[in-house]
Amino acid sequence: MSNPDEAPQPQQPGAQPPQPGNVPPAGYQPPQGYQPPQGYQPPPGYQSPGQQSQPGQYSQPGQYSQPAAGQPGGFHFEMPTDGPRSFNDVLPQGGFSGMFKTQGLPTELKVSYFIWVISGLVGLLFGLIGLFAIIAAFAFIPALAAVALVLLLVSLAVAAAQVVLAMKMKEGKEWARLALTAIAAVSLVLAIFGSINMGGPSTGLGSNWFGFLVSAVAVVLMWLPNSQLWFKAVKGTA
Template identity: 45%
Template sequence: MTNFSRAPRSGAAGLFSLAGLPVELKVSFWIWFAGGVLSVLGGLLGMLGSLVLFAAAPAAATAVLILMLLAASVGVAQVVFAFRLKAGRAWARVALTVLAAITLVLAVVNGASGAGQAGNWIAFLVALAATVLMWLPRPQAWFRGAPGRNTSAE
């Protein structure tokens, strides 16, 4: 029997402490956290790049700036949800699942537009893996607060 504890250490020491979480949730947390940080960084770099575009095409630059702000905002939300997931908040698991679904929609739309960016599909597959890990039986039991329970009877 595995003893799952929901009480992480407080303060800076507890910020990245994953003690007591099932391995699946630890991996999922790191995927969501790293993806969120990369999204924030990509959004910020894109915003800087859009500043150069303002000289040549202000309307296009405005659209790019808005999209990059959105990407950075989603990244921040993803990081926040990952920390709430680690803290045992079931709603964060649902929110991250919705973000994975949005990633799928964006990949489909981007693929249909003929832009040919495989990065959206890769992002979706990574989000899908993190999502599946959150919903496996051991994490399910951990969220229900039933230590050691490995069944998925819902």
């Protein structure tokens, strides 16, 4: 008859690492600093705590899992720290050949990007058409035509800038996103001044309230939580 004190005690979870060929029990946590013996193969689907991915994070752009319920993911504004240091930093990488390529972007940023690019190109087109009307107006109302010309030149500059900035935003540049937000505010000012000049020649984007509303939608999409997480992921891998 064996002594009860000499009976083997049940093994405590985590007291001894599993040996080769043994399957670790559910909830098993290896001791800190433990290295598995040579030749040990974990069972299929087993992940150590350090290998488990956290929800709401990008492993790389384009691979995103929605944050779990109760996890923070709302709006949080921070001043960008990736501002351009030279003129070359402002130009899109690879030129304008990849203008319509949006691989890796979340849906919100894809929609926002195409809004900026298409509205910018349309603004350039209508601005050039309006330029001919303003030139003809100089023969009849030179003072009003001069004001309209200034507004048109600003509108053309804004339209060209938003195309370039949208391409930089697509690269994950937070400063470009902030600049596009400022452009939306400039579009509002141009719309106000353009509406005051309703009796004069057309100034293109300057009198287009619809253009401002579209840019406002693009701004909101850039600052949604899913877009915020993508910018942080790109910034972390840069």
